[in-house]
Amino acid sequence: MNAPAPTAHASLPLAQLLIHAAAAVQAVRGGQSLTDALERCPGPARPGAQALSFHTLRWMGGAQAVREQLVPKAPPPALDSLLLTALALMWPGSGPPYAEHTLVDQAVVAAKQRGGFVNAVLRRFLRERDALLAGLHGNLVAAFNHPRWWIERLQRDWPDDWQAVLAADQQRAPMTLRVNARRGSVAAYLARLADAGMAATAGPGEQAIVLAQPCPVNQLPGFADGDVSVQDAAAQRAAPLLIGHGLPAGARVLDACAAPGGKTAHLLERAELDVLALDSDPQRLARVHETLARLHLQARTLAADAGNTTAWWDGKPFDAILLDAPCSASGIVRRHPDVRWLRRPSDIDALARTQARLLDTLWPTLRPGGRLLYCTCSVFKAEGLDQIDAFLQRHGDAAVPAEPASPGHLLPLPDNEPDRPPPPSGASADGFFYSLLEKT
Incomplete structure (x- = not known):
């Protein structure tokens, strides 16, 4: 938002x-x-x-x-x-x-x-x-406009960066677009924006564009036709990370918590895949349908709890799994300034338990040699690094592959993606955590 x-x-x-x-x-x-x-x-x-x-x-x-x-x-x-x-x-x-x-x-x-x-x-x-x-x-x-417990958790997790993260939360987030690779290029879409009098720059990532000023989506050239979507640059890292190592055409991919469908669509824009998109909320799943229809993409969708595999899994292993797990949303406070006031300290522990349950439940559905991408839009280590460290201790058949390298925690700061230069506007991406896991 x-x-x-x-x-x-x-x-x-x-x-x-x-x-x-x-x-x-x-x-x-x-x-x-x-x-x-x-x-x-x-x-x-x-x-x-x-x-x-x-x-x-x-x-x-x-x-x-x-x-x-x-x-x-x-x-x-x-x-x-x-x-x-x-x-x-x-x-x-x-x-x-x-x-x-x-x-x-x-x-x-x-x-x-x-x-x-x-x-x-x-x-x-x-x-x-x-x-x-x-x-x-x-x-x-009063000084940082966040609850005290939130500030103290950031101080523990990021002793050198906590003030910068809190200051970033006070800024307006950039409006970042993802060009549909099936329908055009970043350069071509930048030209269309220029013709429409809309200033923009190429953002970090292969398909990202950052607008100089936010606008209603119906003003974006070709939005209704599926030429472009709105998606933060940090969220755009999911699809390349999961399929960058080379999935064969028709590979079985699970998007375990798919709504509203941005990452589902990005996967299908980049490769011919057999995607099953799950979400436990039927109303939120409807947004996945709308997103795919606008982009002229197809996936199987099912309203189901990803953590209850007996209710939906057919027993055939997946080649890849995307687990964009429920989290505190502490990395997207710029877009949702209410989050900081809605969350309670106990929520983080409860969410971490949910994330661990989903990881443990979905791991058996992945084929040997397959990869699972775990991500959260959180800056808290309990929902990121600590979660993955604990998972690796529980599962001896899990490893973090060297290529592509897992970004780990991305803080909502201009230098949060050291392998990618920030756009000329200096706009930063949202806070996120990514870890790619391979079944050995």
Whole structure:
């Protein structure tokens, strides 16, 4: 999800957008995903509400800390979320999208009966801002806008890079495309974008293009015809890693957790394969169907739990398996700023157990000499390096092949792919983990 700039949606009164954005923030604080919350927002208000809620969630740690200074007793949830939204949108250094007096006035309108209270709180923030911010010295949550447990885990996992990773999470993610190799080249598609007046550069990877500015997919030349897809450069590493060693035409490949289908499609764009795409959620599996249909590709699909092989496996071993395992999504916080506030420390341990179960269950379905690619969009070692180290200890018939080399952890930083130069824009790819395993 790429949030447009807030100032691009001035057609609706700001007060209305603040109401919808605050409702979305309240939903996230209540444990709901931002995607689900925004789906309930009226269509005309959704782009603006999305942009404002993205901004708020990126800076909510500081906004929450200041609100606690200004109003020690938390107001009702709806009012509290409106205050947090307004405070985050006025946060120094965040690139505030509106003039401060405009935000205060429109927040007062949005508060309706409690407008006087909101006016007093926000104007006090503006008057005492320097002192209030000084009072937050040493508050890691306010400084880095992530939960404390998240920060501490990154400090343990990446003692030299944790601050850079947290800073990267505050940035807008680039919109990266994957050119369909069956229908054209990167050079040809760059020319089509130039003809359409859309600036872009070739990204890291054989089929990647990074747009200078995000745009709705229906504005991309040939998108409806399957000429191009939206997929981050880090996610585009899966298909080349799994099939780069040379799978024969018609090889049996399992995509164990396929939705929404981007990696499934990429595999089929690059080779003639017999792909079985699984997903435990029938609604999410429908997105795989839609993706394949748009790209004119075919795969067998099945709604099933990959970890319950008795329900779906026919006993014939696979030549290759892609396991894009359920994870914390800690590597894609730029695109989903709500993730950091939704996750709990116990979630990481639970997800690691799920990942281990899937690895152990799927390994017997792979033929000797076959390869399994394990990946997560996580920067936590418990879901990456530690997971694979434990797997190798449990399975004596598993090894990490020398070629192609497994990238391991890719942090969402400009130099996260040392074997590939970053695009001229300097945009970095998402955080990911990859490990290729071979059955010996």
